[in-house]
Amino acid sequence: MQLEATELNMLRPLLRNVAKQSVATAARPVASRGFATSASAPAPTPAFNWEDPLNARNLLTEEEISISETAEAYCQERILPRVLQAYRDENYDRQILEEMGELGLLGATIQGYDCAGVSSVASGLITKAVERVDSGYRSAMSVQSALVMGGIEEFGTQEQKDKFLPKMAKGKLLGAFGLTEPNHGSDPGSMEAIAKPHPTKKGYLSLSGSKTWITNSPIADVLLVWAKYQETGKIRGFLVERSECPPGTLETPAIKDKNGLRASLTGMIHLDECPIPEANMFPDVEGLTGPFTCLNGARYGIAWGVMGALEDCIARSRTYALERKQFKGNPIAKYQLVQKKLADATTDATYGTLAALQVGRLKDQGKATPEMISMIKRQNCDRALSNARTLQEVFGGNAVSDEYGIGRHVANLFVTQTYEGQSDIHSLILGRAITGLQAFV
Amino acid sequence: MQLEATELNMLRPLLRNVAKQSVATAARPVASRGFATSASAPAPTPAFNWEDPLNARNLLTEEEISISETAEAYCQERILPRVLQAYRDENYDRQILEEMGELGLLGATIQGYDCAGVSSVASGLITKAVERVDSGYRSAMSVQSALVMGGIEEFGTQEQKDKFLPKMAKGKLLGAFGLTEPNHGSDPGSMEAIAKPHPTKKGYLSLSGSKTWITNSPIADVLLVWAKYQETGKIRGFLVERSECPPGTLETPAIKDKNGLRASLTGMIHLDECPIPEANMFPDVEGLTGPFTCLNGARYGIAWGVMGALEDCIARSRTYALERKQFKGNPIAKYQLVQKKLADATTDATYGTLAALQVGRLKDQGKATPEMISMIKRQNCDRALSNARTLQEVFGGNAVSDEYGIGRHVANLFVTQTYEGQSDIHSLILGRAITGLQAFV
């Protein structure tokens, strides 16, 4: 299924327009008026909104609210209807990324290059809207936006930026990010992929190695692959263009029969003496700084995204609990054990959103640290997963049917907890930051 | 032990001064400059601070930072040294309230009446500073500030305000709040205390009934007692002045041998046909609106306060873990199981602080709802308690010694979880708000 051009047009203008506005007017928090203690005329009686219990919206700018609404509308109307079948079939429709590109959702924080240039909070809201539908769709987008476009923008040459970013922003070129190797998950520093001088092609390197669990890899056009640069023994980043690879030097087999994230594609990357122009190497960044910077961006997005998935679980289980009647015709929403599950989940959803929002603000002020991102990535994934599992109990035996959607979120959220830093690894990153002592080994 | 006048003078000016400033200049968030996406010149490299991992300080105004620092300095220097012995002896030094009054910490959000008139966030920061030392000291202050002064300010006549608030602000008059009865804890609407027309004294009511678990009651000068007004059958508030009660009409026996909050006084209130001038009744408020409004204020403070207690537990266990060496001379802070406890606790402390701060901002904008306060009271108490208990394990067998302080916090935090709405009750309040169905019975 594909969006009609006219439908997209209805959604499209908004994001790019507001983005432009935001350059013009210094973004002012909608709520800033009221930060002083003397609120002039409080609204009649504020009402509690279970979908935003602590009124995080109050912290958003008007621009951010607009962006969020556009993204939510697109996701609910356009991609939600596709996900059930896609998940069953382990199928990803790359059209989705083009649609996102049309709306300006890709690489949205980047200034220029046809990107929207919105705030980090706005990009978090986009991420949340997508993951409210499915973590797999969000993963595909995160790889494109945070890992690959973010990496190019941060570390690429001007030529690399000019060449790749505008097409990626439109979803015309699809990216993948190759860091993890089969034997090196939590410890990428031990990677074995290597870039040697090419034996025959002048100005080229020869790239060899295997990467695994690579989102988008089977269909990606541009693969940002990290490998040890033989000359220095240090890790460097390489932009591998599929269309330029001679046959047999690049294979990207899909990994099938996954337990989760089945609506996104995952695969391996096998490079066998693949010739890469030196111009496709990132110019300066060496060691793990490069990939970790990219991962930070992606992790930041995950921390937002999983809150969307959790909110969807809350909405679905709340609806079910109100409609499902047991024991003398009472809706099960009336039972204490059910209400507690809902209360716990909404609390964690709103706390997690506030924390992600805070880190987003700090990011834009240059005050965010990687440990902050470890904290919100770990906590939000853990709490989203834990609450989603508990909410799944509300469905009783019916939870086994995939049509209720919550089982899909549960399966997806488990994966989000394990990738881009399994929670235990982030615990130890935090532990090191707190104590000054490393406990990895 | 009592503060020397000169010492107090060193601390004192700050709070009232900043408060005055805050009237003059519209309070502007320190961080507001940076809310836009184009942060002009980011600081070199931001550092992770385990004491404020998500940089909540960035959301404070300069005034709020000043107030927080004053309160923290007072609490650490003046009341921390007294708490160990006070807790052992179940003793509360009412001098402390006078000192707090001197510094302007009491009823701090109230405008006028010699109160500081600070923001709700500032008052939260004061609360946190006090509870970092001990939840009992915070309880005594909460009763004075939120429950009694807050009640008078919200519901009292002008005469009542003029008569009581200034002296209470200085800590010269000590307040207590009588709502809970021996047989009516979570369900105060069933209270039995009653105010009848006084049989002999013209213009007086005759107040009878018993209240229990009343903080400060044994030494309180002004007791705000809620009772059913016989004429209407509705709950009304009465200001009972101990000095005016004829012998035998008011008894306030202490409850001793408590499991927690031993540094604050707890007692009962027995009223036996106690004559109360009609002028001491709150003029308009009827039903549970009155006490629940007061409780909301107190619960808001608890949500802040317990984060202070938790932060103290983190600091104490971190220090212990760094100093304690086991197995080949390694500090136990190097062990994964210890680091995870610290990572979990710091995460919950900072998430809880951000949530309380958000509600504080909403309060001042007239956008806070009671359910929001139920949410942060419940969650912050639960997480503070749970993490404090886990951190206590770091101390191994040494935890049994009261000199490490953490056992005291654990015992206190359990009480905070049970009073002013036990967590299960707040779960059901939230459940009702989420589902529209009540599950209390």
Added chain:
Amino acid sequence: MQLEATELNMLRPLLRNVAKQSVATAARPVASRGFATSASAPAPTPAFNWEDPLNARNLLTEEEISISETAEAYCQERILPRVLQAYRDENYDRQILEEMGELGLLGATIQGYDCAGVSSVASGLITKAVERVDSGYRSAMSVQSALVMGGIEEFGTQEQKDKFLPKMAKGKLLGAFGLTEPNHGSDPGSMEAIAKPHPTKKGYLSLSGSKTWITNSPIADVLLVWAKYQETGKIRGFLVERSECPPGTLETPAIKDKNGLRASLTGMIHLDECPIPEANMFPDVEGLTGPFTCLNGARYGIAWGVMGALEDCIARSRTYALERKQFKGNPIAKYQLVQKKLADATTDATYGTLAALQVGRLKDQGKATPEMISMIKRQNCDRALSNARTLQEVFGGNAVSDEYGIGRHVANLFVTQTYEGQSDIHSLILGRAITGLQAFV
């Protein structure tokens, strides 16, 4: 894939032989010798066995050990190789039930009718062996053995027993159990299925109604359906033989795209004025006693079975942790956070096994109560699920591959927690037994 006759013959003799033995010799616990305090000559030094940490085997008779070994051998050698593909395809090979029948694993506690007549503990060990491979295979067997054969043996007429039990014992007739209706899950007393006098066929009833989430229904030959008997308004049991149902009166559509238990078949049962001979109605049992007695038997089996699934998760994650190396070549099994997960899981597995074993002994002594079975069903499902999820974390990103098997167990175990009494329902059954007060409504 099907067992060769010769292969089955190698496994087959054991179970029926030992079963016969057990009639001859009063079953004596292997360990009974040592129950006295004066153990004559203790073995050299006992070793800790992580697969049976508290030596539950010591409580088994020699017969039970033999049966367990036979069942484990069959399951590991014959059904384990089929499960991965079956789960992917949502396919159940009914050949499996025939093989189980050949080995005497079906209806194993029943005396006579070609059943093995073993102890309840032995039947628990069989269940555990099957669920060590997959909860779906165990479900298919539980329905056959506990729900249908158990129901017929307990409540059927002699003719019903003679007609159905021997063929079911051999796996020649496949059973299904129809209790749950689309709108009545936890509260079957409100069922709508009804049996009226048949309008035309003498000696027949006319059965109408819908049942859902019925294991085996799409391929079952005999469906034990519970429905209200119009004459009395009370629930009665009916044996519906598919081969006898006129076209259009019985439909059993499969439910596909399940989140778990995909290696077993699940479906609905639609009965539309289906004629049932009166001789196929259970003679005496009325109300919920009938189905609840059957469910008790099945729940008892689940309590054993899930411990098998958990043990498999432990074994798989232990192996993975020993083989997976990260950070300086250390196997991740060396990390504290990993060891804790394994320690927790083995503890719960062995505690749960001891509890199930105890209830098994009590069952055979006529001392078991339904609440006991609620307790072990709830606790063992909950703990199996919770630990399986935690162990899944050990696999990091690799957990998403279905080849590690643990994701399948996690998905299955969630379903075991929700069927035959969701855990919350069992909590309330226990709560009622403890307090004497019911809290369902």
Added chain:
Amino acid sequence: MQLEATELNMLRPLLRNVAKQSVATAARPVASRGFATSASAPAPTPAFNWEDPLNARNLLTEEEISISETAEAYCQERILPRVLQAYRDENYDRQILEEMGELGLLGATIQGYDCAGVSSVASGLITKAVERVDSGYRSAMSVQSALVMGGIEEFGTQEQKDKFLPKMAKGKLLGAFGLTEPNHGSDPGSMEAIAKPHPTKKGYLSLSGSKTWITNSPIADVLLVWAKYQETGKIRGFLVERSECPPGTLETPAIKDKNGLRASLTGMIHLDECPIPEANMFPDVEGLTGPFTCLNGARYGIAWGVMGALEDCIARSRTYALERKQFKGNPIAKYQLVQKKLADATTDATYGTLAALQVGRLKDQGKATPEMISMIKRQNCDRALSNARTLQEVFGGNAVSDEYGIGRHVANLFVTQTYEGQSDIHSLILGRAITGLQAFV
């Protein structure tokens, strides 16, 4: 308060009598009759008993039941009335140990030396009865029975046994066990206490060092102290008799103001060149084998004891929940959230009891391993503590009063989790046993 001689006489005969019986008749499980599948005539309908939900009693011999009843009667009638005040005052009445001695409760598994010679399960039942009242009383008894008498019986010379055991069995001599040092808790192998040849006294050693957190130390008559034997550098055990120590060579100051276990005495042991006859050294055992063997015995007892404390918490909170009425006069026992707490706790209590019982049987068969004891010590302490804390919530604000007893159990149980191997240490012991890899450093 002291037992009257006549009262003790009423209780006393039982234990020693049954013990004698048990030598005559080979102890046969009461339940062994029914282990076969063909239970002859099952009792009418078995009833669920919330105090023993899985009928662990069914596994006991008649002797064990008698012993348990004697111990329970003594504890409930004689020591329960003293504990509230003792806990408040941090006071231990050494008379209690004499009473226990009179009843044969001390060193009860030891054969001869005036000890009862009962099974390990019987001794577990005694322990449970005592800890049902208070963990402090159980601690005092554990030190006497398991650590000191157990150590002497296992490792002492015949002379040491003859000299100490009979008087200790009667409670006439009180023991203490000195292993832990101020800087060496979880890692006793690094101890600093040392035994050198005595410079002046022939046949004497000179013992120096400090021990801390020593139960009973302030009033103990015989202190089993572990120290490095200078001659070999290996750890050896020394029996220090207070009455023989010259002034200034032995100090045992009490540690006051404890957070828990306040009904037992805790102190330090300071030895300053204390002369010890060589005959008071254990003859053969070297290294940590000695103390760890003693600790195993004590830990086994703790695993039983904490189940008694938990059962008392269940009984107290159940009673409270049935009597406490809130919201329209409903007892709070009727609320789902309360029932769940009770269901969880009773489940863990009975699971833990079954596991401890299993290890007891294995102990007497020579089949128990230290890891088994680590498992039940860890799990039972953890679950007892966790459930006790949750049950404490049932009391709402009233929990702060010490008269409900549950706060005392909570505080005590935390200490049981940290002593004799903090739970994390036992996790790593188990982890090592499961994986073959140690993760302590």
